[in-house]
Amino acid sequence: MDCRDLFKIYKRADLEVVALRGLDLSVEAGELIAIIGASGSGKSTLLNILAGLDRPSAGQVLVGSRDLLDVSERDLVMYRRSEVGFVWQATARNLVPYLSVADNIALPMALSGEPAKARRAWSDELLESLGMADKKDRFPYQLSGGEQQRAAIAVGLANKPPLLLADEPTGELDTENADNIFEMIRGLNRSYGLTVVTVTHYAGVSQFVDRVVHIRDGRIGSETFSRPDYQRDGGIVEEEFVVVDPAGRLQLPPELAERFRRGGLAKIGSDGGRITIDPPGTNPRQTKSRSQQ
Template identity: 45%
Template sequence: MSAVQTYPTAGDGGVGVRCEELVHIYRTGDLDVVAVRGVDLVVGPGERVALLGPSGSGKSTLLAMLGGLIPPSAGRVWVGDEEIGGLNERALLRLRSQRVGLVLQGAARNLLQYATPVDNVRFAHRSLPRSRRNELMRPLELLEALGLGDVADSPVPQLSGGEQQRVALAVAVANGPGLLLADEPTSQLDHEGRDSVLDLLDVVNERFGTTVVIVTHDPEVGARLGRTVTMRYGRVGQEAHRGESFAVVGKDGGVHLPDELVVEWPPGTQVVVERDGEDLRIRRRPR
């Protein structure tokens, strides 16, 4: 893919994201940490997904790989039809600035601290042609939708954590991205703040077809988005669609047990797996 390509943006519909056998190992001195251990995931254009899971289960690492922020140790990622492993740093930057909205974990990391919220949002528009900007929500309109009208011109460091978090989201959706990847964008918000974020995501999804992948600890966010993907120990263990939960069979044939059983049946427990017509039965080896 040419490094000078200009990606379509606002109004061109959602951009799906998918990955195959994705692995990430952090190499820290004498210790390797396997943060993501073989994730296969398909998120279709315009789909909305919440990524759940306990702390340390690999959610942020997975999201960062989907956005091309960290390279996988193994496996492949496609954003739309493009395999991003084949892109150089410049092409990745262009992809992120024009097609993908990103919110990193920790609001302050996403913002220019010396600029006001309204200038932060304007800055996000810099890579777009003027004609495109006219299709987008105006910066102030966007901030008002998130209840930030009163602080639109205040210095960012004077804003609370929750306000900064909402500004970061405004910046990420400013270009009407085809794909929004947001890491815990509502963790510091009360119910009202959270709902304003979710309402804005509905608008963005409807207007631009934006595909939304959000890391969250909040089951309410999962319920609003409709599909949840739950990670445990670097793998996708469970998916839920409109409240109905399914365990996900891994490449190695493994299936995650429900949480309460993991406590009763610690790793290494031997079980008998029996086929019963269409169903499987699993029981502990008799002692």
């Protein structure tokens, strides 16, 4: 999946709201990533575009060989049906209340023309993978919040899409259930080679994903990678990197950007192989010597 110079502009009366501002993002097949950011930063807008639920105003969105900016409505329907699964924060949007869990999973397959025997087999496999085999005959109202979310994930995977998108899948769950949901998503990712992109505010998500993408003001600002800390048994080391897009643009972290807001200018240079960014009037050598005292 590859997004290049992506823009999304919403028009509200006489106002134009820019939700995405030249966003660039690449996701490898089989990768599991989380997207985090403040409310209004563009997270859900990006997810809706990737799901084929909304169209970008400009840019390029390649999912496999398909450019979502340049497809017909019919092709977009087929894409949503077979190429992507979507899990909503509110499980009522994934689950039909008067159908059992098994029938909820079977419904998308039936609409796609899947034979009954194949529907039952895949439904049983999904429920087993999600620890829900004993709940298949229950209705959504008979399930706990965590169980409803697991059932919603199974519905999202009913047509065996290679890409799963999840919008705040743990937003209504406590920490224990949130950990369980992300552990199961990671298990599905590893078992089936599933590509997963999830939007979340959950602080503990980094331990379950390959990388965390930070979105700010409609652009990717930085990415955080986790790796085992071999000096601490079971420990995790997290490293955050600022993203430099193909045009050479980057976003400074908010606490650093504050130093440049007044004048809006910065000096960029190189010092012993290191790149320096300083406010106007600052001597990089003096700054360096002070930091070493």
